Amino acid sequence: MKTCDVSITGRSLEKYAGPLLVFLVAERKKNTPRCDEPVRKGVDHLHRLGDVKGKADEMTMLYPNQSNLPVKTKARRILLAGFGEYDKTAGLEGMAERFRTAGGTISQQAARVKSREVLVVFPSWVKEHRRYLAGCLVEGMLLGNYRFDKYKKADEGDEKFEGIDTIEIHVDSRAFRHEVAKVSRRCRSVATARNMANEPGNRWTPDDFAQFAVDLAKRSDLHCSVLDKDQIEKLGMGGIIAVNQGSSTQPKLVVLEHNPPSFSKTMVLVGKGVTFDSGGVSLKPAAGMQDMKYDMCGGAAVLSTMQVVAEEKPGLRVVAIVPATDNMAGGAAVKPGDIITHFNGVTSEVINTDAEGRLILADALAYGIDRYQPDWVVDLATLTGAVIVGLGNHRAGLMSNHDGLAELISRVGDICGEKVWRLPLDKEYVDQIDSEVADIKNVGGKSGGSITAAAYLLKFVGQTPWAHLDIAGTAWDYTKKSYIPKGPSGFGVRLLLSLIDSWKQLKLGGKNKS
């Protein structure tokens, strides 16, 4: 994807002669909509006609040069972007989401008229949190401007539209620059995660994860190490080896570290990097199997997060670990009934080879904790279909052994618009994965599938405060949001970055559930 430049401007709107000038219009129950002065008369007129109400998603494109609407401008088009109600009772979170949504819709409209440049007037009627909310608007625009069409030719006779490349935000103060720069950085990382996920299984392999990390380390202060199959085997990571056994592609354990000059806290991030999940010998049904190229979205999220970590250099150590392999059914593949030994010596009976995510995460978690002695561990994984049954596509499942960490993740998730919902993790669920023949088994029966998957991971984190995010329902194709195009969402990047932002609020100790 091309990069998109975002800048702040205070230039005269009357002189603007570009392709697309955008004003936000907010609904008011018994009144004419809120809008900015330059379009006031026009909006009043259209409101009287009943055409403009300011509802969210209501998009009105005006062509000022060809109309006698009372709007003074040289712009080729004016978009009146409906905002919905500017209602403080929605709270800052609700308001932030409305601005992101408006931003996403503006990008969709720009694409419809193939406008590569957009000037958006940030509304003067927004009185509080102006800088933050302008950031949310930009966030929505940038995230909604994402496209992945590198393998697709343009329709004949049609010029290929490659997205907006210049966004200008019209505001009264230069102070917005930092916020906009921060948001742009973060949206670039979300795009990076989406790009990785969009590559199919034959074009995004464990080696590509490794290459990405090596390249990122080269152009930053991050330290990268990649363990190959021999090293993974020597370290006793029986889970990764087992999942990889049926494949002709070598596994990798990719590690990226941000080491500040001095630090007192360490956060380890682990992401499931299954570059294609066929299910292995416990083969998945054919219908929809192509979507299992997305089974690496957790890995994509944690490595892409490191791109921003490298730029922003937070004051704690952050380590991202991605166990990467595909899950195939070759002749040497692991079989139901096989018993494997994990990094920490725990033995496991493989009941179903399609429950492979927990096998590779178990090794990566135990390794990360042993090697880095972290204060907090967070893993992200497209781990279970069951989480989609339970929570649908609007919240990720959160399971944790630490209330403080779980609460903070829930809070930052609500704020950044990547929402989670905590599920329990009591001992009874953990008992479901007891095996007759080994320490544990990799499935715990039909009921509580997301929780028993988390219970498996719990065996590998010891007392370290840990949170597991099951992103199977949110990692792709939750298309209800204007700023999340169809395909991979990049879920987790913004959440992890918000969590890192607030790491100082993270208290150790506290009451542990489970």
Ligand code: BES
């Ligand atoms: N990658 C899948 C989970 C998944 C399913 C993600 C659908 C997104 C959409 C995972 O490896 C898997 O196959 N899980 C099994 C576990 C079962 C065999 C215990 C599942 O959820 O069916």
Ligand code: MN
């Ligand atoms: Mn699977």
Ligand code: ZN
């Ligand atoms: Zn999987």
